[in-house]
Amino acid sequence: MTGTIFGIKRMEMHDGDGIRTTVFFKGCPLKCIWCHNPEGISFQKQVALFQNKCMGCGSCGGNTDEKTAASCPAGAQVLYGTDYDAPTLAQILCRDKPYFDNSGGGVTFSGGECLMQADFAVALAKELKKMGVGVYIDTCGYVKRAALEQIIPYTQKFLYDMKAVNSAVHKACAGQDNGVILDNLKFLIDQGCDVEIRYPLVVGWNHREADPIGAFLRRLNFTGKIKVLQYHNFAGSKYSALGMENTLPDTTTTLDDIDKAVAILKGYGLNAINGAKED
């Protein structure tokens, strides 16, 4: 069994605790308009062409495929999607193990949506567990319940996206209804899993969701951390390189906007923090 991965990032400090390596799984069931990893949406391998990096050397012969991406000297062509088997990938992800051990870090599965390749994710998590490396799952929650059930025994913490409680808002932002997401969150909490909520705040789209999210989490007696994340629109070049329509909202989320959302969430007795400046 292999999994398709579109990136590995070492020394990652924003995807969980301590020093982490994040592995990005290809394919996502949602289409968030603000997605900053558009190369992770499709389940297929893709080659992006960054025109601004092309030096016109002609080594690609005008083609754009896996082979030309591998040999493109300037890195103008980038292949998103490489197949790995779990033991090999686990070895690669463990290169910073001494740093994980001293920092309380580990490996974070991200994407895309890592649990859309649930069997591979479980196989990889098992390998990592054998090596003494803890796993965090960064998920949008729009996944099958069985996938969660499979991965729970190998997961230290879930980093759980919550974009909106209002179904219409969620559908407008992410292209799908959020019923499954809310149910799955309740399931994880009921199972006693360690969950950290991540609320990406995009002014003009889901900035009014702080209240509903707060109310919803209070109903679940949620006691974990909720981190309000700042939106940025730095990923524009990747959309054009992939030939995708750039859906990134032309908006700015200020620190003040985040502080206001944090204050609302705290009003529900939640442990909310500003992800742009807090730990």
Place this chain on the structure above:
Amino acid sequence: MGLSREQLEAVVAKHIPINEEIDVLETGCTLIAYLLDNCRITVPEENRFFVSVNCAGVLGRLWWGRSRFVRSTFATEEHQRGDETLAYTGCLDISHTTPKWENVFSLGFCGLKQRVAAYALKADNTPKQQRFYTQVLKVYDAIDRFLLRAVQAAREQGKEEMAEGILVMTRRAPETLFEVMQTSIAYYVFQHMFEVTYLRSMGRIDTLWYDFRKKESKANAMQLMADYFAEADRLEAPANMPFTLSCYDVCRNISVVDLTDEILDVYSASNLTNTKFHLLCGVNTPESIISKAFACVQKGKNSIVFMGNETIIKSLEKMGAAPADAANYHVEGCYEAASDGELPCTTGGRVSIPKALELALNGGRDMLTGDPVGLATDSKFNSFEALYAEFRRQLSHLCKKSMEVTDLFESRYKQLHCAPILSSTYDYNIENGTDLYCDYGAKYNNSSINALGLATATDSLIAIKKLVFEEKRLTLAQLVDILKADWKDQEALRIYAKNKLPKYGIGDREADSLAKTITEDLTAFIAGKPNVKGGQWRLGLFSIDWRWSFGEKCAASADGRHLGETLSQNAGATFGADREGATAHLTSVCAIDTTNTPNGTNADIDLHASAVRGSAGNRVLCAMLKTYFDLGGFSVHFNVLDTDILKRAKERPQDYPTLQVRLCGWNVLFSSLSDKEKDEFIARSVK
């Protein structure tokens, strides 16, 4: 009144010519005494502790003038070519020393002098010993006279506290924190400015000051430290005024950490621009101190080198130092460790590792000048192993030549340099009646070679291995022609070599293994080899700002580097090659057995400010450091850079007058850099 600087320089210059009979100790001591008696003393309004003099470095004219003369007597054409092509160099190093601070503070100038006087009265002294004691006493008599002049000058300016303290120096050892600080600055002035043996550590100040600090109230102590660091900062020490923080006594039993903590608080609140700290990190260094040091780094107070105690001590013991001397080591420069009682001459010899590869590829000739700098070879290799063997042969040759030139200088110490003030602080020298330099009087009389450009050479070798021997994209002869033409019309290949091939600094096993092999070879060529002074050679892997000048003399290299571009910095990755992040970078550096490099193996880590913000960032930095030292790291320092701030500071330097960056072993004001250097830092900040 005293004489002008020009008058003093003229007197010194008369003594530059030398002959075989000359006794540098006699000349040196006479001139130091002359300068002490005849310099001008001023009392800057902002100074609290000590006076200023107009003769800082004047005696350097003698040392460096003689050094140039001596070089002209022994330098062959071959040596000259080595120097001009910067394949290897050798020189006189009188710039990396530390006194025995424990004796300076426990005895004071008065006690140091009395000790010499007592030895001078011993009946069984040899004539050579007697000469040493007599000359040193001559200097101390002049120090006494100078101090009395300084008292008068301070009084005339209404500086009673300063005057009283200086008067005390003539009578007894320091007893208060103020007096110890005053003695510290005064000693620096005497050794560094008058004797011109550069002083590179103000000692383990938390340990040295601890008992004095206990006598003061916290408020008083904090004010004293703030005033002291500000005054020391103004002394314009080259490459920053260096202080060591050890958190413990030498045996690492007695904690002085509360003072370490206070010193970091003072540094954090200060605007010091020419001060640096070496923080000695051992297994029992409190996390709170590491965390506080990183909090300083995070806010731009990044003039802190983190030193790995266990590895460093082991490296010194490997050189044969007694365990107690190794444990009480000094950092005598940017990163160089020296045992207590060791004269390491840390920057005597330099060898360009990439140049050895250039010579292997080009028949032993420099690619830019055509000069036969290396050993003759046909440069035809049918395997990578054969190429490496030739590279190794050339590297060995450059190391031998660098040691040869440095040996020639060091064999002439008798005419070149004496250090009566520095020598008088060491028990070993006083007991033996020997000067550290002209009598080879150090307990450990070592010499050092620094090998520059490890990453540049490693990446270039790997590139040749891939391009020529594995991928067979071109022949070696074709590649050499391309390098000679500085990649002209070969931009695609150059970018491929730069971006697509394995690199040292990303934790790549093949590249790291090669870097390890090169270092092992350097160790075999240098470490422990006997020098001309009865000591041994030490290896270091730092390139500091020499990387620019050495890079300018290197042809284009197979790693994608253009002719004249900088070599890699210290033991770290080539700039831009550390694309896998800091952990990968440090993993590569730890592939090297740094217990073979007491002269320093430093990693320079650039981090974007957003990556390490807040307390979570602080915890990550602490964990990263701990892991690095667990893995055998020698030393490391960090630049936390914010691209936007650097760009704005380049455009409007007037808005960022105190913005500092860590250049290599020292900090500089960003505004003082050239545009080229500023652009390099801006590029490094983009992660």
